[in-house]
Amino acid sequence: MTVEAQALDTSPAPSVGASEKTLRVLEAAIMHDRFTDIVEETGLAKATVHRILATLVEQEFITGDADHGYHPGARFLGIAGRAISRLDISAIAEPIVEALVRDVDCTIHVGVVNGFEMVYVIRKDSSKPYRMASRVGLSMPMHCSGMGKVVLASWEPEQVDRLVAAVGLPARTEQTITDPERLHEELARVRARGYALDLGENERGTVCVSAPIRDHLGRVQYGLSISSIALEHPGSSIEELAPQAIAAADAISRALGSTAVGTR
Known part of the structure; x- marks a missing residue:
């Protein structure tokens, strides 16, 4: 096993709670474009929602911002399109x-x-x-x-x-x-x-x-x-x-x- 693989094996995995929060924010952002609606839908703290949204925007799962609203991003649409085609x-x-x-x-x-x-x-x-x-x-x-x-x-x-x-x-x-x-x-x-x-x-x-x-x-x-x-x-x-x-x-x-x- 290489040193790089060892590093991957021992790196801490995201907690289940963090994964669930991310999925909740992603689903809410797909269904609602306004930041306040996303917060209400997820039931999470505003700071938590803002942080997760920023990560999702960076990874292109969603696009937009709190001022102009959020929408499905290129990466999400690409995955959805491939899934639908199957x-x-x-x-x-x-x-x-x-x-x-x-x-x-x-x-x-x-x-x-x-x-x-x-x-x-x-x-x-x-x-x-x-x-x-x-x-x-x-x-x-x-x-x-x-x-x-x-x-x-x-x-x-x-x-x-x-x-x-x-x-x-x-x-x-x-x-x-x-x-x-x-x-x-x-x-x-x-x-x-x-x-x-x-x-x-x-x-x-x-x-x-x-x-x-x-x-x-x-x-x-x-x-x-x-x-x-x-x-x-x-x-x-x-x-x-x-x-x-x-x-x-x-x-x-x-x-x-x-x-x-x-x-x-």
Whole structure:
């Protein structure tokens, strides 16, 4: 072992308390730009917060000062960007989806927005003898699917109108919403209750209840659905599973880094 390595081995490590304080200040500085808010958030002494902030600025984890406010620095953004680029919704969501299948014993889907369509990225089947016609990689219209509607409900009305102008509202079944005004009314209901229903709108004889999944910026980029057949869940009875759909979708959102969970 070299003398330099020995010096590293014997140097005192930061105490746990100091590390915790630094993390608290860093998190508060990312969430709040004002010095007074950071102090209040951390519950630490002003002198301690000021000292830690100075170190974080020096190391480029944050930028700014007490007079002009603090913001994420280049080093923090670089690390965050690399971490986000490695996120895999399928790997993150899979254990949550598997637990949900065991809980409700229905088919669970997770889909991602792709232009004006939704694409299935996860499908987990129940123990029931029937199987959905869906498959991973299959795309579907947004206006007639539960997952699509929870995404559309997060859009501005003008953006929904652009979708209608671009791809229309083609009927998949006799239950499909094909009128733009009716679609806007349906999306208002989705926003109000925090979930969407598909009662045979995308495929005859199938029903689902869907909840939004938010990414690290709080955007609804994904949807989760609990799907079944109308014979097993007649009428709108699939709606009884909405709390489970919302809880699972929120858990995936948190795993993706969203702080907007519960925002309906």
